[in-house]
Amino acid sequence: MNSTAIAASGLRKAYGDKTILDGIDLNIGAGSIFSLLGPNGAGKTTTVNVLTTLLKADGGTARVAGHDIASETKAVRAAIGVTGQFAAVDDLLTGEENLQLMADLHRLRGNARQQVVDSLLERFDLTESARKQAATYSGGMRRKLDLAMTLVTKPEIVFLDEPTTGLDPRSRRTMWEIVRELTADGVTIFLTTQYLEEADQLADHIAVLDQGRIVAEGAPDDLKRRVPGSHIRLRFTHLTELEAAARVVPGSTRDDDALTLRVPGNGGSKSLRALLDRLADHSLEADEVSIHTPDLDDVFLALTGHATTEADAR
Structure with a gap:
């Protein structure tokens, strides 16, 4: 291929x-x-x-x-x-018989047939249940x-x-x-x-x-x-550090109780590096840095306008 x-x-x-x-x-x-x-x-x-x-x-x-x-x-x-x-x-057949039937349909015979069946039973951890009906x-x-x-x-x-x-x-x-x-x-x-x-x-x-x-x-x-909402969150040890960081990072949002600063970004390394360099220029260092991006639920909703649902009709 x-x-x-x-x-x-x-x-x-x-x-x-x-x-x-x-x-x-x-x-x-x-x-x-x-x-x-x-x-x-x-x-x-x-x-x-x-x-x-x-x-x-x-x-x-x-x-x-x-x-x-x-x-x-x-x-x-x-x-x-x-x-x-x-x-x-087929619920009436055992697990092993289901695999043997599939092997028969594809014209596998003799030792080759049983080797394939045994290897698949082992691979899928079904050996102990091989001779039990699939209905169970x-x-x-x-x-x-x-x-x-x-x-x-x-x-x-x-x-x-x-x-x-x-x-x-x-x-x-x-x-x-x-x-x-x-x-x-x-x-x-x-x-x-x-x-x-x-x-x-x-x-x-x-x-x-x-x-x-x-x-x-x-x-x-x-x-x-591609979905808005990505941001970098910085956590500081002292409120004075948080206040100083908020002054030098435009567009950021403070949470004084949590001592965190939320900075809009695209989740990429370039924007993170630029932010850390800006803090370093002002002799500031965050105690903890984390990147937050939308999950696939956010992507799905933004792209389709629908929440996720069960399997489609066709």
Whole structure:
């Protein structure tokens, strides 16, 4: 696979007179974690379905793992794995049997089949529960089994459509560790999520989708810097120092009780360096310095005008 795992240009999809995707462009590097965020109905799942060849686009082009999604669907499907919003496990089968079934569907036989099954059970810490019915599994175990089933074919690219919805915090963090391990092995992750903390923790690159269009994209920290509210907070030991600093730093806001000074800034090292140099010029030194930037919730609200919601309709 080359350095670009997914490339899309002008993707469009509509249902009747309702436009779901209105000409989106994507360029996702191999071995990275890409996260697509958007409010309810923005088109996140539709994007996944188009890129995984489950839906045909009405316009535009895309290549996944170097293959055209319209003319090379079999090659695309051979290179990817998909984990949907709901665990696609058979409750009547054991965890081991679910994996064996997936291996059979991909024509793995004999020792090769069992080696893959055993290695995935061990990797996802499911060995002890391997011969228990999936119906007895907890939500976190079901999601791990679902992802393990996706990895039977060792895909180059894995699409995770809201993989941790409904999981408790501990199970969610376990999934995060697994995702990081996959990218360490060179797998590309395409992630949609309703948890902005999840995107912030995992994603190398984020795109925000709203009303069928990508309204912003970039690394998580870059997106945060676009939203007003970034500031540097300085804490001093004595009130006299705070007063002196407030006089030499225009636009700052004092909090005498906390002995802190809030200074507007973009969260970057350049503005911090300039501020500290200004204080040093006046023989002032803060006891504590911290940088505060908006989180992804602030970014999401500023860019889309919506609060975050549950999974989108399509």
